[in-house]
Amino acid sequence: MKIAIVTETFLPSTDGIVTRLTKAIDYFIREGHEVLVIAPDLGVYDYKGAKVVGVKPITFPFYRYRKWGVPSRKVYRELKKFQPDVVHAVNPILLATSAVKAAQKLDLPLVSSYHTHLPKYLDYYKVYKPAKPLLWWYIKRNHKNADLNLVTSKAIHDELAEQGIERLDIIPRGVDVIHRHPDYRDEEMRERLTGGKPSNKLLVFIGRIAVEKEIHKLLPLLEKRPDISLAIIGDGPARTDIEKRFKGTNTVFTGFIHGEELSKAFATGDAFIFPSVSETLGLVILESMASGLPVIGAKSGPTNEQVAHGVTGMLYENEDLDSMMEAVSVLEDEEKLETMRRNARNEALDYAWDKTSQRLIDFYMEARDRHSVGSRNM
Template structure:
C-alpha cells in the first residue's frame, strides 16, 4: 500500500479551508488504498501567529522534522502550507524523491494587507517554495492561469467537494429573523473583506457566522447584524439553510468551500467575479457574480434554491480525492 505524508501548518483546532480540505480528503484516499500520515503542529510546542492567536505555529528544528519524515518513510510527500513545518519538510523532501505542494492561500496578499512588505517579494518566496516541487496543486482553472502568468510551474488542478448529506436545505430554522436573510460564513479578518457585506443596506436581516480577530469590533460597529461566532456540525448546517442569499465578499480566497456549502444548503451565492466564485458559479444560475456586490445580493433573491443545490451536486469529495491522486502520480512520473 503506497504511503503518503501530508505536511500542514494548519490543523485542528483551527477551522479553515486547508484543515477541512485535508480532513475530507484523507478518508477517501484511504478508501482508494492509500496509507496516509499527517505531520502537523499537534506534534510540537507551538506559538500564536501575531495578529491571529487562534493560529498556532510549530516550534521545532530541522533535525526533528527530518527524523519524523524518515521514521514515516513515505512514498510521497505532499506539503499543504508554506509555514515553518512546510519549509522544513521541503528541505528534507528535496533530499529524498521530492514533493508536491498545494496553493491554498493568497499569502502575499494577506501579508501585504498587514505590513509594508511588497507583494512581489512574497511572490518570489512562493515561487521558490512551490517551483522546487514536482507539482503544485490549485483548486481552480483561473488560479492556475494566474499563477502560471506569475512564473509558477507544474500546476495541476485539485478541486474541492462538499458533503451534500450534511449540508442540505431541509433543516428547521434555528433563529427567528426577518426575511430575507443574507448570510455569511467565514473568518472575521481584514483579508476576508467582510465589512463590504456588513456595510450594505439590504432588506431583512444579516446573519454572520465565524470567529476571528475582528469579531468583537464588528459586533460593536454593526449592532443590527446577528453574529453567532464560530459554529460547526449540525448547528452550522442549520444556519446555512436558513439563508435566502449567501454573500461572499472575499477578493483573495483561492476557492471558498463555504460557497459550496451554501449551494448544497439551497442558498444562491452573491460574490465578486474573482477566482473561486467565478469558477464555481459561472453561468449556472446558482448565483450572481458582479463587481457590484450589493446588486448581486439583491439579484440572488430571484434565483432558485433548487438550482443552487443542483450545482453543489457537481462537486464530491470522491472526485476531489481522484484528482489529488492523479496529480500526485503524474507529478512523480508514475502511471496510476
C-alpha cells in the same frame, strides 16, 4: 501508497484547508493507503487511523488568534522513519517548508499545494504591503522544486504561472452533499440567526472574521436595508472591530458552530453572501450551494469560476454599493430565488469529495512517476 501530509493547519482547527484534508484522508484510509500527518501540535494524534505527529506551535504577537507551526527538523526525522511514496507539503510557508527541504534531502516525490493567497492579503495590511515582492520570492522558492504544484482555481493557476511557478495543476472542487443539504433548513435556527426577526431576508456569511474577508463592506447594505438580517458565523482577529462597526444593525454573531448546527445554518439562509476577493477558492461557496443557497458574491477570478450569474447566484462589482444592492434585490423575486436554489444544489452534486480525493491520488502518482525519471521540467 504511503502518503505523508505536512500541513500548516489541521484539526481541531476549522477552515477550508482542514475540511479538504480530512475528506481526502477519509478516502485514502478507505482505499487502503497509509497516511502520516505532520501538523502543529494542537492535541490531535490520530485521525481515523492516520497517525498525526505534532510539532510544537508558537503564537505570534501580531496574530494571537491562532497558533502556528514553525520549521522543524522533526519533519525530516519523521519522514525518514516513515519512508513515504509521496510527500504533500500543504501551503509551504512555515512548518511545511520543512517538508520541502526534507523531501529534497531524502529524494522523495514532492507535491506542494497553494491554498492561501498571502500576497493578496498584504493589500489589506498597509504596513506589510511593501514586502509583497519578497513574499513572492519566498513562495516561488518553496514551490520551485516540487514535482507537482497544485492550486484550487484557474485564476490562481494563471497568477502563479505569471510569477514563474511551473508544473501547475488544479485540484477539483469538492463538497459534502450529504451534510450540506436543503433538508437541514430549520425555523428555530432562522429565529436565532435573524435575531428574532424571521420575516427578514437572511444573508449568511460563514468563515474567518479577518480584514481580508472584507465583511466591513456589507455595512452600507444593512444600513440601507433594515429588512435584511446578516448572520456572521465564525471567529477571527477582526471580530471585535466588526462587532463595533455593525452595532445597531440586524447582525448576529454566533462564533464558531459545528456539526448539525452548521448544516442548519447553511441551509436556513435566503442567500450566502461572499464579499471577499482574496480567496484561492472559497470552499464555503460550494457548501452553500449544496445547501440550496444561491451565492451573492463580489466578482473575483475564483468566485466567477464557481458562481454562474443569474443561474446559481448573483455577482456584483467589488466596492460598488449600487452593484451590490442590485445583486441583493434578487431576494425580492421569490420565483427566481427558488430556481437558483435548485440550480445551486444541482451544480454542487457534481462535486462529491470522493471524486476530488481520487484525483489527488492521481496527482500523487503523477508526481511519483515524474520524480522517478527526473522529469521536473516536463
